[in-house]
Amino acid sequence: MTHDIAASPHAAPTAPSATLEGDAFTPSPDSALWRRDFLLGAATASYQIEGAVAEDGRLPSIWDTFSATPGKVLAGDTGAVACDHYHRWEGDLDLLEALNFEAYRFSIAWPRVMDASGRPNAKGIGFYRRLLERLKEKGIQTFATLYHWDLPQHLQDRGGWLNRDTAYRFADYADLMSREFSGLVDAWMTLNEPWCSAYLGYGNGHHAPGLAQARYATQAMHHLLLGHGLAVAALRANDPHSAKGIVANVGRGTPDSDSPADRTAARRFEVQHNAWILDPLFKGEYPAELFELWPGTEPLVLDGDMQTIAAPLDFLGINYYFRTHVKSDGAHGFVEVPLAGVERTQMGWEVYPDGLRDLLVGFRRTYENLPPVYITENGMASDDRVRDGQVDDAQRISFLKRHLAAVDAAIKAGVDVRGYFVWSLLDNFEWAFGYERRFGVVHVDYGTQMRTPKRSAELIARFIAERGARV
Template sequence: MASALNFRRSQFADDFLFGVATSAYQIEGSSFGGAGPSHWDTFAATPGNTANAEDGAIACDHYHRYEADLDLIAGANLDAYRFSVSWARVMPDGRAVNREGLDFYDRLTDAMLERGIKPMLTLHHWDLPAALADEGGWRNRDVTDRFADFTGHVIDRIGDRMAATGTLNEPWCIAWLSHFLGNHAPGLRDIRAAARAMHHVLVAHGKAVDVLRAACQDNIGIYLNFEPAEPANGDDGDAEAALRYHAIYNEWFLGALFKKSYPRRALQGLRPHLPEGWEDDMEQIARPLDWLGVNFYTRKLIAHDAAQAWPSLKEVPGPLPKTDMDWEITPESFEWLLGWIAESHTGDLPLIVSENGMASTDVLLNGAVDDGPRIAYLQAHVDAMRRAIDNGAPVKGYTVWSLLDNYEWALGYGKRFGIVHVDYGTLKRTPKASWHALKQALARD
């Protein structure tokens, strides 16, 4: 397996940013700092929802260990840290501000700057306050105003020091994975709930952009996840099913943000369930952005499933090597995706690869973790990104997921994505071989 990365910082533009990402609920510890319950706390407290009934109450205790964690980022010669703010920590009931929560992010921001790390903010990475979930959460249009309020409080405190601010992480996961497939909080399987969440999450984004512009922020974006979809077989039914999957997963959010419209194939199933007057929100949703975040892990093979209601499709296992998440390793799909986004929707708008990485069965042995498969994965995807750049894709940054092994949502603590190993018994951090490889590759000449 690979033990080193064969690219160097000098092969990229001087302003190209290399970073690493985390999210608040996955690492901070939701039981600290006056945080209120989020719908992830209640989801995890419900039998059967998470592996081993695990939750984020302690997580990696980043709340108390953030300075040492930032030392690891700086030590790997990374330029930027993409972090998220816990909505439930800042506004425990979704309305009143917890100053202790804002104080933490103030300290965290200053600590980044002291180490020469550029702060890249994610305003929302899935930890909706439980009090707002009680009111319908993303099904209730009122949540869009609550998110705008939250945005204002956060940006008033730390906005002056952000290198970039993104409104939402992976709205497909917030809305579809969580309200239609039921795999994430709030764990619903309801097409009406999903359609409303798919729309309201975008309205919330648009309102947050207005708040950010009013606060003179000039480096605003959103983080979208993508999965190129291919037909499982060559028949027309599978081809059409793959196009439906592509419309729901990849085109829904891009279409609204950059074309002020939803894709026809997705509307075939979702239009009857969208809130009345949804068309009037498109101007609000499509506020101009300064960059787009692209999260990529894998592709999907899709087959038609006539036995199921719309969208009448199913995922089919693919033949390629897989990560510990059972996701195919497909750098060629990543290369295609970066070009397709620019050509079909965003043009010259800068793209930031805001998440890319893999879960691996990492083992701590004699004080070290040899995660050669992760090094090979990162190398293959950086190579694919470089090819996309050479072909004209305006990619301006690459962000590894993730800094730390952490709480992997419904899968608990069983999947390790980090470039730093975490012993969940002691919370000791151990940089993996991938951390050392990045340190070498990103060293300044």
Template sequence: MLLKTLGVDAYRFSISWPRVMTEAGTLNQAGIDFYVALLDELNALKVKPFVTLYHWDLPQYLEDRGGWLNRQTAFEFKKYVSKVAQAFGDRVYAYATLNEPFCSAYLGYEVGVHAPGRKGRQLGRGAAHHLLLAHGLGMQALKADAPNARHGIVLNFTPCYANSSGKGDITAAEKADQYINQWYMQPVMEGRYPDVINELDDGDKPPVEDGDMAIICQPLDFLGVNFYTRLFYSAPKQPGELYYEHAHRAPMTDIGWEIYPQALTDLLLSLHNRYKLPPVYITENGAAMADELTDGEVKDDKRIDYYAQHLKAVEAAMRKGVNVSGYFAWSLMDNFEWAEGYEKRFGIVYVDFATQTRTLKNSALAFKQLLARRTRPPA
């Protein structure tokens, strides 16, 4: 097993909601059995299972009823979480309710580059609210049905920097941070949306009902932080805009994202200084590179350097007081990268998609060596 070969002590993966639940609201036993077998194997290997319950694959029958624009979807999520948690018993070390609700809401319902391809600020804000409500309801289910596991959420953060020292650009960067990052963090941690909500037209504001924010703001056992890059912002150029987003700067990964490790330190410190954080896990960090398999080897030195520099960035934040309990590389294997299909490779294991042959890249060998040198047991 690849995980045993590498010597890792934890593995993060997601449950496919459509594969384990039927439209009638009952469990699909074949789907559940697959994950139970995986969990049993991980536990036998002493690898902690970190389970994500929603990584963007909504059952089609729920999308047909409005998807995340339909408030009822949040309550269907709670039912799903409850049944899955009961079926898995004590096999799971930690559960995350959602992975990157920003992507589900903004990319799926606001700008339309991910499924279901809807476009509109009102749609994006509505979907975001119902996703956050689903998180809160899911946390309630986990506390009842998986009391011995740890429970949290995984949020993606793109630190927002001003394009210049001008007041307009600084203000724009702050608004971008509120709209992109704090829109999800602040309700979860403080039970309220950031102030930028007041700049939206009434028709674009999220459909908040009495009691919603209290449900969303559940105590977390951990916060998952996904980080890849940063972006720059300046004053808006069109009426109705909150900010203007600039293109990425060099150096960049193969997917076109700037490589700037200091932004990860900056992010962790900003969250640490702003909120009373639970233990933090870096649940995703990695780089797509133009990998080539030559004579059975993938020499991905740029990816090795990316990981080395970002691990140092995490260490720098930890030295200043941030409680980081773990780090997950994204990803173990090359996989389907959403709108990019199979063109972008993030894995530390090379996958020949035609034959499914897997080859450890040099980055995987570097991780193996790093883990073998650990001088203290994992927490």
């Protein structure tokens, strides 16, 4: 999932296009969503669903440490059990198949597959091998994320992403995984949301490891992106037929007024949220304006680093959830502007589909070498309850339809979007918010581990089946 910072409510959204109407997912006849080469999938992450944190040689991660620290996670929740996916994975893949999803994006837990000396852990590797082989048997495409925030604690003890050596250890990990699973992975993603890892983990302390200095955030980001570039080289060497990419969470910033100061504030919001990651990847440089926003925080960059970071990619994963309305802080930055009377999710995030369309179109304009795009996460949290054996998540249904319509609008505007993954398959451990916020299209009773597909899941399954029947 994306960042846990509370977003202000913002101005009411405008639907990007009426391609999906009524209760069912039924796009207009000319919608790109009918194309059989447009992939529809679901996404999860290891620490959020697996549990079994001390089984079969798995080592502690920074999220085990962080969530066990009093006051860091709502209600003192941890991922120790989560959805018990480590033991229930076969049933979860059966559920994925029953819902007709064409692709599954999951993450590998780094602490589960290597020991502290970098040697492979056969039991952990075996778990992911069985998972991948079963997905292949079911004809479901495999999208594997190498790093979804669960850094081994022993590496954090040596500085974590502030230590340049962690980038090289990440490359070792990518090398091992791509040798072990060559031919089983359709698409590799090196990092999930480096903005969250760097800023929330090292800039404001809201996420593990809980450090809070802007200078830490920019150096951590550089080492994350360096690790990404080194990992891409290993993935290409060991698994040449798979696609290689990275996943960035992006934010839409809009100004509170048409004043030059507020327009600058909105632009700098997007520099901090988007260009900080995308400029190094696609321009080979950090945006200078970032260091006007955070003076004196330039990271240590060695010769050749930026070329490594800017290695060509086969695709870019985009995670989108909300926009942020801002005004100038009177200096170099921005402040959020809370606006009343808007639709929000359980997270307090505004429902703003136009932001996804606008960002996709803007990235195509800004980056001449932008590769094909997958929406690797999009979804919303709601306080879902099972009533009479059913979950009627009407707001989520509306949310998903409007955001799929925004994707369709971006495709019609010329953006090469190849697929869409709903976040998430299952309700799960939502980082600093524990188990209170439910993002799944499948409800999980954490006491019994019973899975109940929500109305949104049923409608998605129906649409995918209908699309398949058209061919």
